[in-house]
Amino acid sequence: MNKATLLRRPAWRMEQCAPALLLGLAVLIYVAIALSLGLTRFLTPEATVSILNRSVALGITAVGQTFTILVGSIDLSVAHLISASAVVSSAIMNGDPAMMVPAVVAVLVMGAVVGTLNGLLITRLDVNPLIATLGMALIIQGCLASFYGRFDGSVPDAFQYFAYGEVLGLPVSLIVLALLVLGAWIVLRFTRFGSNIYSVGGNRDTARAAGINTTRVVMASHIICSLCAALAGLYLASRLKSGSPWIGTEGAYDLESIAVVVIGGTILSGGKGGIWGTVAGVIIFSLIDSIFNLAGIDAFAKQVMRGIIIVAAVAFYAVRSKRIVA
Amino acid sequence: MIQETVGSAKTRGVASIGRLPKINPVFFVLAALLVAITFSNPNFIEPTGYMNFLKRAAPLAILAAGQIYVIVSGGFDLSAGSLITLTVVGSSMLLDNSADATWWVIAVMYAVGLAVGVVNGLVVSYLRVPSLIATLGMMITLNGAAFMWSSGSPRGYLPETFRFFGRASIQGIPLIQFLPVALLVLLVVGFILFWLMHRTNLGRMLHALGDNPRAAQMSGVPIERVRIIAFVASSLSAVTAGILLGGFAGVSTDVGVGYELQAITACVIGGAQLLGGRGSVPASIAGALTLTAIFTLLNFIGLPKPTRDVVQGLILIAAVVLATYRRNRAGGT
Numbered sequence: 115m116n117k118a119t120l121l122r123r124p125a126w127r128m129e130q131c132a133p134a135l136l137l138g139l140a141v142l143i144y145v146a147i148a149l150s151l152g153l154t155r156f157l158t159p160e161a162t163v164s165i166l167n168r169s170v171a172l173g174i175t176a177v178g179q180t181f182t183i184l185v186g187s188i189d190l191s192v193a194h195l196i197s198a199s200a201v202v203s204s205a206i207m208n209g210d211p212a213m214m215v216p217a218v219v220a221v222l223v224m225g226a227v228v229g230t231l232n233g234l235l236i237t238r239l240d241v242n243p244l245i246a247t248l249g250m251a252l253i254i255q256g257c258l259a260s261f262y263g264r265f266d267g268s269v270p271d272a273f274q275y276f277a278y279g280e281v282l283g284l285p286v287s288l289i290v291l292a293l294l295v296l297g298a299w300i301v302l303r304f305t306r307f308g309s310n311i312y313s314v315g316g317n318r319d320t321a322r323a324a325g326i327n328t329t330r331v332v333m334a335s336h337i338i339c340s341l342c343a344a345l346a347g348l349y350l351a352s353r354l355k356s357g358s359p360w361i362g363t364e365g366a367y368d369l370e371s372i373a374v375v376v377i378g379g380t381i382l383s384g385g386k387g388g389i390w391g392t393v394a395g396v397i398i399f400s401l402i403d404s405i406f407n408l409a410g411i412d413a414f415a416k417q418v419m420r421g422i423i424i425v426a427a428v429a430f431y432a433v434r435s436k437r438i439v440a
Numbered sequence: 441m442i443q444e445t446v447g448s449a450k451t452r453g454v455a456s457i458g459r460l461p462k463i464n465p466v467f468f469v470l471a472a473l474l475v476a477i478t479f480s481n482p483n484f485i486e487p488t489g490y491m492n493f494l495k496r497a498a499p500l501a502i503l504a505a506g507q508i509y510v511i512v513s514g515g516f517d518l519s520a521g522s523l524i525t526l527t528v529v530g531s532s533m534l535l536d537n538s539a540d541a542t543w544w545v546i547a548v549m550y551a552v553g554l555a556v557g558v559v560n561g562l563v564v565s566y567l568r569v570p571s572l573i574a575t576l577g578m579m580i581t582l583n584g585a586a587f588m589w590s591s592g593s594p595r596g597y598l599p600e601t602f603r604f605f606g607r608a609s610i611q612g613i614p615l616i617q618f619l620p621v622a623l624l625v626l627l628v629v630g631f632i633l634f635w636l637m638h639r640t641n642l643g644r645m646l647h648a649l650g651d652n653p654r655a656a657q658m659s660g661v662p663i664e665r666v667r668i669i670a671f672v673a674s675s676l677s678a679v680t681a682g683i684l685l686g687g688f689a690g691v692s693t694d695v696g697v698g699y700e701l702q703a704i705t706a707c708v709i710g711g712a713q714l715l716g717g718r719g720s721v722p723a724s725i726a727g728a729l730t731l732t733a734i735f736t737l738l739n740f741i742g743l744p745k746p747t748r749d750v751v752q753g754l755i756l757i758a759a760v761v762l763a764t765y766r767r768n769r770a771g772g773t
Contacts, residue, residue: 240768241760242714244516248701252753259746369576382570414592417584425577429567438653438663439570 132431133379133394140401147408156408163285169400170287171196171346171353172370173393177291177298178342179371180392184302185335186315186384187236187243191251192343192371193362195228198258199347200357205267214273218348225344226337228254233333251368258359268356277353287349294342298389311335315384343367374399377427398427465762466710466726473733480740487617491609496688497732498622499524499606499681503699504706504728505633505721506677511707512637513670514650514716515564515571519578520678520703522586523556524696527682529586529594531602532691539599546602549679556582557675561668579700586693594691606687622684626725629680633673634721646670650716705752706731709759713767731755 148156155161175192182189199221206217228250235246279286302308313321314331322328346367351357362368378395380387402423406416432439474484483489503520510517527549534545556578563574605625609618637643645666648656657663682696689695710727712719734755738748 235757235761239761240764241757244714245708245756245760249753249757252749252756256746256748256750256753259749260744373573373576376570376573382572412588414584414588418581418588419584421577421579421581421584424580425563425567425569425574428569428573428577429563432568432570433566435568437568438657439564439568 133377133391133398136377136427136430137394137398137401140398140405144401144405144408147405151408153408156404163288165400165404166397167285167288168403169396170285170291171350171365172367172374172399173291173396174294174342174346174349175367175371176374176392176396177294177389178339179375180298180378180380180387180389181311181335182243182339183372183375183380183382184315184384184387185311185332186318187332187335188247188372188382189232189336189339189343190244190247190368191228191232191254192339192346193366193368194251194254194258195225195340195343196347196350196362196365196367197357197359198254198362199224199344200351200354200361201258201359202357203348203351204269204355204357207269207273208267209270211270211272214270221344221348222341225340225342229337229340230333232340233336236336237329237332255363269351273352274355275352277349287353290345290349294345295389295393302389307331307334312385315386317385370399373424377424379431464711464720464723464726466723466730469709470726470730470733473730473737477733477737477740480737491616491618491620491623493732493736494626494729495620495622497729498620498626499684500699500702500706500732501626501725501728502629502677502684503681503703504710504724505630506674507700507703508707508710508712508719508721508724509633509637509646509670509673510571511704511712511714512646512650512716512719513667514653515667515670516575516704516714517560517671517674517678518572518575518700519556519560519582520674520681521696521699521701522579522582523553523675523678524682524685524699525693526552526582526586526589526696527679528598528686528689528691528695529590529693531683531686532594532598533589535599535602537597537599539601542599542601546683549683550676553675553679554672557672558668560675561664561671564671565664565667583693590693592693594693598686598691602683603687606684622687625680625684629677630721630725633677636673637721642666642669647717650718652717702731703728705756708756708763711763713763714760 145157148154175196179189179192202224203217203221206220207213232243232247232250235241235250236243239246275286276290277285277287281289302311310321310326310331313324313326314328318328321331343362347357347362350361354361374395375387375392376382376395377398378387378391378393380391402420403416406419411419477493478484481489484493503524507517507520530552531545531549534548535541560571560575560578563569563577564571567574569577605621607621609620610624611618613619637646645656645661648659648661649663649666653663678696681699685695706727707719707724708714708727709730710720710723710725712724731752734751735748738751743751
């Protein structure tokens with residue numbers, strides 16, 4: 115018994131540090147290419163910050179997506195919610211700095227409502243999460259297109275501080291993302307709600323039998339995910355000065371955020387993984403982009419390789435598991 | 441005790457006999473929709489009306505009939521839409537405006553489809569990547585490949601010989617006047633897929649695999665091979681749908697966008713159970729026709745595209761809620 119646990123331990127460890135290994139590999143390739151091409155200006159701290167800054171929207175979305183995937187659910191409506199929140203916030207603000215707070219509140223309320231609806235569909239009506247959130251995505255898209263056919267309104271300069279402002283030489287948006295990650299880590303690691311998420315994701319029936327209110331845990335995870343997507347929409351509105359109805363779908367934030375979370379070692383069926391893997395996944399994604407830019411690979415070839423890399427990265431640690439997946 | 445067992449077996453037998461003639465509700469919904477379309481547009485009863493409707497629905501119906509294989513086996517195939525795009529763009533690049541190459545190009549496209557299906561199946565079976573991620577990666581890759589092949593702007597057009605399948609009709613048939621080739625293709629493909637799914641051992645193994653992979657493996661189902669066949673069926677149906685779509689739509693890099701989700705929606709409307717174990721080919725085809733009928737009806741009523749999205753979303757959710765409700769009431773899981 116004792117021997118068995120001892121023998122099994124290294125494999126378990128390997129799985130734990132797989133995202134770190136992948137991240138190390140990506141950093142190594144990046145540095146090697148930059149050095150071999152003599153482009154040392156891409157290795158300065160400023161360059162590092164700009165690489166990280168490029169994936170703030172994806173990072174914020176992925177933090178939320180981590181919660182839904184950990185609880186054994188999934189959210190495909192984030193991309194359309196991002197578009198909706200960018201459009202709604204810029205339409206409400208309409209260049210007026212006084213409307214900033216109402217707009218932010220309205221967008222966050224919208225996010226909470228969407229999250230609640232997703233959660234209700236999944237828990238109360240027992241709809242498969244993929245279908246529930248896909249249906250929600252179509253509904254949001256339709257509402258957005260019919261209410262804001264012509265999107266006008268823009269974000270006041272003061273609001274652009276979110277995307278372009280700097281504190282102590284670090285971009286505000288990056289600090290917000292870092293705080294969000296820290297908060298998510300604390301919630302998942304140290305609170306009862308966090309451990310409930312893992313139990314419900316691991317086995318919903320067992321969790322219910324153990325006295326956990328599974329409905330509430332799933333609902334809360336979906337609300338967190340939608341709030342994060344709304345925040346990502348606010349960030350994009352602030353960066354681009356106005357929201358457009360295709361901003362979220364164009365970035366493919368729904369599928370990219372899922373890919374990032376899964377590359378970070380969180381298992382799609384839930385209950386295993388964590389926020390730091392997601393962070394590693396986000397950084398890997400932006401490093402891949404930077405590597406392709408440095409190497410001067412054509413945009414379409416980039417896309418082909420990106421698809422292969424997503425699958426290869428997930429296969430990297432999925433291949434050792436004995437589980438049958440579908 | 442024995443008495444009880446016999447009794448319960450008997451009631452179960454009666455129940456299953458009672459359930460046998462139960463027709464999938466999707467067929468009633470489809471019939472109701474067709475009646476509604478006829479009321480809003482009386483021309484629909486004319487052969488040109490309903491034949492054009494069936495012709496337009498054929499690619500989605502074929503795609504759904506292939507997708508149901510993967511859904512029954514417990515997975516998803518998100519790469520179908522991008523494979524349609526690749527088929528259309530690739531054929532136009534290979535044909536290079538010459539009509540003689542048609543058959544050869546179609547063979548190449550089916551070979552590409554076969555390869556895509558096999559790779560999807562291998563990645564899911566042996567690398568143990570969940571099909572959602574594996575086929576998502578394939579989707580991104582194939583879209584990139586279509587862009588790369590055409591350098592972003594596909595040139596040329598598809599010659600008449602290639603467009604024959606999507607466009608042409610066989611004239612002079614009694615009773616229905618004409619039969620679109622696309623519908624003929626749908627009937628043939630639909631029958632083959634129906635037969636494989638519901639009349640052969642392969643179909644039973646697919647259902648067993650989707651229902652409980654571990655149990656299927658222990659009772660001797662070659663789960664890897666069966667899963668690969670499911671993905672191949674989906675990919676080949678996507679190539680077929682691509683060839684038909686190349687017939688009516690022009691060549692562009694977004695012909696296939698959104699088709700994978702519509703096909704999954706069609707299967708769900710047809711009562712398929714996501715994550716495997718339950719699904720039928722005719723019901724999925726009926727689901728695809730239902731979806732197309734809904735869009736046609738909304739078009740006749742004059743609702744704009746955004747409203748169609750909302751309606752598709754509501755229908756998708758409603759179909760699943762209804763299926764879950766029926767299943768719970770029937771006592772199954």
